[in-house]
Amino acid sequence: MRPHALRIGALVLIALVNACGKKSSKRAEIVECSSISLDAKGTTQCLVGLYHWTVADAQRAATDRARELDSIKTWQMDSVWARGSAKHKRDLQSCAKSDDQLRSCLLVAGWPLSRVQTTQDSIWNHDLASHRRELQACAAKRDMNLSSCLTLYYKWDSDRAIATADSVARVRLGGIPQRRSR
Numbered sequence: 525m526r527p528h529a530l531r532i533g534a535l536v537l538i539a540l541v542n543a544c545g546k547k548s549s550k551r552a553e554i555v556e557c558s559s560i561s562l563d564a565k566g567t568t569q570c571l572v573g574l575y576h577w578t579v580a581d582a583q584r585a586a587t588d589r590a591r592e593l594d595s596i597k598t599w600q601m602d603s604v605w606a607r608g609s610a611k612h613k614r615d616l617q618s619c620a621k622s623d624d625q626l627r628s629c630l631l632v633a634g635w636p637l638s639r640v641q642t643t644q645d646s647i648w649n650h651d652l653a654s655h656r657r658e659l660q661a662c663a664a665k666r667d668m669n670l671s672s673c674l675t676l677y678y679k680w681d682s683d684r685a686i687a688t689a690d691s692v693a694r695v696r697l698g699g700i701p702q703r704r705s706r
Contacts, residue, residue, distance in 0.1 A: 550585075553571060553574075553575045553577075554567070554571065554585050554586070554589050555589075556570075557570035557571050557574065557575075557586070558586070558589045558590070558593065561586075563590065564583070564586040564587050564589070564590040565586070567582075567585075567586035567589060567590070568582045568583050568586040571585060571586065605639070612635070615629075615630060615633040615635065616630070616643065619633070622679045623644060623648070623679070623680065623681035623684065624679075624681055624682070626640075626643075626644060626647070627640055627644060627681070630643065644681075648684070655678075655680075658674060658677075658678040658680070659674065659688065659692075661673075661677075662674050662677065662678070663692065669689070670685075670688070670689040670692060670693075671685040671686045671688070671689035672685075674688065674689070
């Protein structure tokens, strides 16, 4: 009876070792395919073509790997950005305050476009009350185009002024339903 229990124990141990080995080889396949592919779709095709994965399993693994790589990239970019925080603060203080000038200045200082846009939006939202007053003042002027007024008198970024004027025009034309008070 004892030799039988030893054989069963040995078989269970071999099965566990093989299962762990298969898991690590699957991971290696995913890593290899993701390193030679540009996106999750390419990784999926690689896993199906080279390693004969089922399409559903390959898609799931490729999507998970793409998310993992995206998270790593974001973490690395944030870490590098955080190391230069003192320089970024100086850049922001030295750049002019108008939206167009701020954008150009920060881009010349080497800021990535996504960070520039986020910074512009943050500064814009900080001054939202004054922007509302500016919008109301320009909307009251019937003899002037709204976006021109915002750009000329209040130095709004032209893209932001045009988008705001379009939104106001849509509301006036009834394109966006207003909230009903209850």
